[in-house]
Amino acid sequence: MYQILVADAIKPEGLGPLLESPKVHLIEKTVVEAKHQLHEIDAILVRSATTVTEELISSMPNLKIIARAGVGIDNIDVPAATKRGIVVVNAPDGNTISTAEHTFAMMAALMRHIPQARASLKNGEWKRSSFIGTELYGKNLGIVGMGRIGSEIAKRAKVFGMDVLVYDPFLTSDRAKKMGVTSLELAKLLTLADIITVHTPLTPETRNLINKKNLLTCKKGVYLLNCARGGIINEEDLYELIIKGHIAGAAIDVFAEEPPLGHQLLELDSVIATPHLGASTKEAQLNVATQVAQEVLSFLNGNPVTSSINLPAISKEVFAKVQPFYELIKQMGSIVSQSMPEGIHEITVNYAGEVLDFDTSILTKSLLSGFFKSRLDVPVNEVNAFLIAKERGLTIGEKTSHDTFGYSNFITVTAKGDNRQLGISGTYVDHYGSRIVRLNDFTIDFHPEGNLLYVQHMDRPGVIGRVGKILGDHGENIATMQVGRKQAGGEAIMLLSFDNPLSDDILRKLKQLDDITFLYRITLHGS
Numbered sequence: 001m002y003q004i005l006v007a008d009a010i011k012p013e014g015l016g017p018l019l020e021s022p023k024v025h026l027i028e029k030t031v032v033e034a035k036h037q038l039h040e041i042d043a044i045l046v047r048s049a050t051t052v053t054e055e056l057i058s059s060m061p062n063l064k065i066i067a068r069a070g071v072g073i074d075n076i077d078v079p080a081a082t083k084r085g086i087v088v089v090n091a092p093d094g095n096t097i098s099t100a101e102h103t104f105a106m107m108a109a110l111m112r113h114i115p116q117a118r119a120s121l122k123n124g125e126w127k128r129s130s131f132i133g134t135e136l137y138g139k140n141l142g143i144v145g146m147g148r149i150g151s152e153i154a155k156r157a158k159v160f161g162m163d164v165l166v167y168d169p170f171l172t173s174d175r176a177k178k179m180g181v182t183s184l185e186l187a188k189l190l191t192l193a194d195i196i197t198v199h200t201p202l203t204p205e206t207r208n209l210i211n212k213k214n215l216l217t218c219k220k221g222v223y224l225l226n227c228a229r230g231g232i233i234n235e236e237d238l239y240e241l242i243i244k245g246h247i248a249g250a251a252i253d254v255f256a257e258e259p260p261l262g263h264q265l266l267e268l269d270s271v272i273a274t275p276h277l278g279a280s281t282k283e284a285q286l287n288v289a290t291q292v293a294q295e296v297l298s299f300l301n302g303n304p305v306t307s308s309i310n311l312p313a314i315s316k317e318v319f320a321k322v323q324p325f326y327e328l329i330k331q332m333g334s335i336v337s338q339s340m341p342e343g344i345h346e347i348t349v350n351y352a353g354e355v356l357d358f359d360t361s362i363l364t365k366s367l368l369s370g371f372f373k374s375r376l377d378v379p380v381n382e383v384n385a386f387l388i389a390k391e392r393g394l395t396i397g398e399k400t401s402h403d404t405f406g407y408s409n410f411i412t413v414t415a416k417g418d419n420r421q422l423g424i425s426g427t428y429v430d431h432y433g434s435r436i437v438r439l440n441d442f443t444i445d446f447h448p449e450g451n452l453l454y455v456q457h458m459d460r461p462g463v464i465g466r467v468g469k470i471l472g473d474h475g476e477n478i479a480t481m482q483v484g485r486k487q488a489g490g491e492a493i494m495l496l497s498f499d500n501p502l503s504d505d506i507l508r509k510l511k512q513l514d515d516i517t518f519l520y521r522i523t524l525h526g527s
């Protein structure tokens with residue numbers, strides 16, 4: 001009998017597959033209420049109220065799967081789960097429409113002062129002139145993050161006669177054209193938008209993405225919405241610029257700390273807010289509950305899952321053999337994604353040597369999983385990799401060859417973006433592990449893991465030393481360093497690894513050095 005803890009309010013109607021199974025005992029309690037039963041729990045289902053920490057995971061020795069009835073997995077310690085071999089699944093599209101509709105409802109309510117007018121009327125007032133609103137029609141809507149929700153909002157905005165401007169570094173120009181939206185850099189979008197709405201995951205890159213510095217470049221009287229994750233828009237900066245009259249108002253569904261008890265933004269008349277209701281519809285909750293219930297039951301019955309975000313959905317025997325190449329190519333995908341922060345419309349993979357003993361499509365899907373990991377909240381795995389790539393206008397090609405360049409196996413990935421292309425080659429060597437042996441036509445040899453810095457520069461005396469000096473001046477210890485060049489005095493490469501990720505300040509200073517062509521901070525999580 002599987003013990004399944006439903007720790008948050010998840011729609012019972014959606015849990016039918018679990019309730020009907022004779023193998024399942026459902027426990028509908030919070031983790032606090034169930035503290036004496038945690039040791040026997042096989043699966044836990046949560047929404048956003050429960051934080052699944054490493055400590056909580058450790059208190060459940062039998063735990064096999066964590067199911068998130070929603071999209072965002074920032075309340076789950078995924079690395080801790082992976083370390084324990086615990087599958088983490090979510091419901092990536094169950095609440096897309098609901099959240100897009102909620103965002104639009106908040107936008108209309110914000111522009112027409114509906115909550116404030118209702119409160120005034122309830123107080124026995126009739127102050128019609130106090131609530132003169134603004135039409136959505138003809139306004140510039142800036143969407144930051146053009147994934148599932150951002151795309152649905154763009155569709156609705158166009159019907160309302162709005163001009164849709166989008167910023168998403170991973171959006172291809174083809175897809176933007178097909179969506180009929182104008183793709184801009186964030187800095188440009190902020191200067192043109194009348195209304196700005198954010199729909200990205202909360203990641204180290206998106207935390208405080210919208211802040212005082214760039215908000216000051218917005219039109220005076222701009223409106224902001226956050227129905228994604230608290231923290232993407234810096235809350236203190238938003239408060240200050242509303243008080244100063246630069247920002248006309250804001251609609252907020254999510255907060256950096258929830259519940260936002262006594263939050264200063266809630267004191268402002270020009271701020272409307274809801275308690276994280278984007279997904280709170282009958283339909284969305286039925287969708288996500290049904291999806292996670294089916295995932296959990298499928299997994300516990302030994303069948304592949306469709307929305308795993310951390311473990312492959314293939315048999316353990318096959319995975320044990322293919323795992324070295326599976327991890328290598330996943331890291332290659334992540335390196336490509338982080339070395340080409342732009343829309344990429346084509347990826348071609350060439351397999352040679354002993355990798356051809358396996359179903360290489362599993363490897364290509366692992367490549368996509370690594371590629372999308374730093375770009376999407378949606379889990380990309382063997383089941384949905386090609387679908388998501390197609391949705392995002394990414395063409396995938398697979399080739400094979402006999403040329404292994406002296407290695408027993410050799411994988412080459414070539415990515416073509418709007419502005420340039422990048423090639424990377426790797427191999428797996430017994431006892432040495434994964435090795436990247438070519439990067440952007442440079443011969444090199446490094447292990448793809450941890451905190452890396454990829455630098456391309458001109459081959460001139462002192463460049464390496466100047467990079468080393470900045471790092472040393474900031475107390476950054478270089479763990480490993482690889483250098484290479486194509487010819488004397490031409491283009492050259494540095495690949496460094498560190499114990500910790502480099503700060504934005506260090507990156508900024510390195511970029512200002514003479515003879516640096518470009519550089520990227522690359523963070524690769526272990527398998």
Ligand SMILES: NC(=O)c1ccc[n+]([C@@H]2O[C@H](COP(=O)([O-])OP(=O)(O)OC[C@H]3O[C@@H](n4cnc5c(N)ncnc54)[C@H](O)[C@@H]3O)[C@@H](O)[C@H]2O)c1
Pocket residue numbers: 070071072073092095096099144145146147148149150167168169170171199200201202205206227228229253254276277278279280374375376377378
């Ligand atoms: N308020 C709610 O109840 C509610 C409901 C559902 C989802 N959400 C939140 O909304 C977010 C978006 O959901 P989704 O289903 O559209 O996810 P998604 O993964 O489909 O889309 C996210 C988009 O953000 C883009 N992105 C990633 N990093 C970026 C960056 N630095 N700058 C600009 N764009 C970036 C990605 O390219 C992608 O297109 C989720 O992460 C979740 O946290 C909130």
Ligand SMILES: O=C(O)CC[C@@H](O)C(=O)O
Pocket residue numbers: 047048069070071072073095276277278279280
């Ligand atoms: O469960 C909820 O209501 C919120 C879920 C939402 O934030 C999500 O990320 O899917």
